[in-house]
Amino acid sequence: MRIGDLAARTGVSVRSLRYYEEQGLLGSIRSPGGQRRYAEADIERVAFIQRMYAAGLSSRTVAELLPCVDSPSAESTEAALDRMALERDRLDRHIAELLRTRDSLDALMAGVRAHRDQARAGGRVVACSAGSPAGIDTP
Template identity: 55%
Template structure:
């Protein structure tokens, strides 16, 4: 598929897809005319990259994770290292901490909403 179709199917701009290529997160074949061509696996890859960016990971970290990503093309392309596993565990711990902080923030906000709601109720 061409870059425009990948952008449409993944919900990511063509500019972002080009950036992913420069960062080594995505690869394409080139047609004789120089157009990018992607396999079906690229849709899953791009969606996963977006999720990882949304979780706060940077492109270098994501690039290190690619050997362990299973796209529809069959699975990991390289053997993972212990360092990669350790880095992934650290990222998961960081995300767990963020989730815990968000839950606590929501609880405080709920308390404030409750107090504010009581204050505006007619007596």
């Protein structure tokens, strides 16, 4: 299939598919006219690459994992498992950081709501704008 067909069937842009080739993640055969041609199996390969990107892996890391996908062996499997464990640990740290950020945002929102509710109870108007303190009383 041609690159446009692969793009349509995978939902990935033609530009991304070309990038995958540049990075050595995806291969194609050139037609006599120079057009890229892909196999049916490349649909699943692109889906795998997309899943790895969605998990936060870089092109370099995906390239390190592909030998295990292409031809699993005891050696490539162990190397891939080690690499995936490192990436999983990195993701766990990132998730923990995001949870802390969300908790801080929740606390800030609760404070602003409490300030707003107190001001409303006292008959004051509360304004809040980006770059200013959380609650500014205005007459």
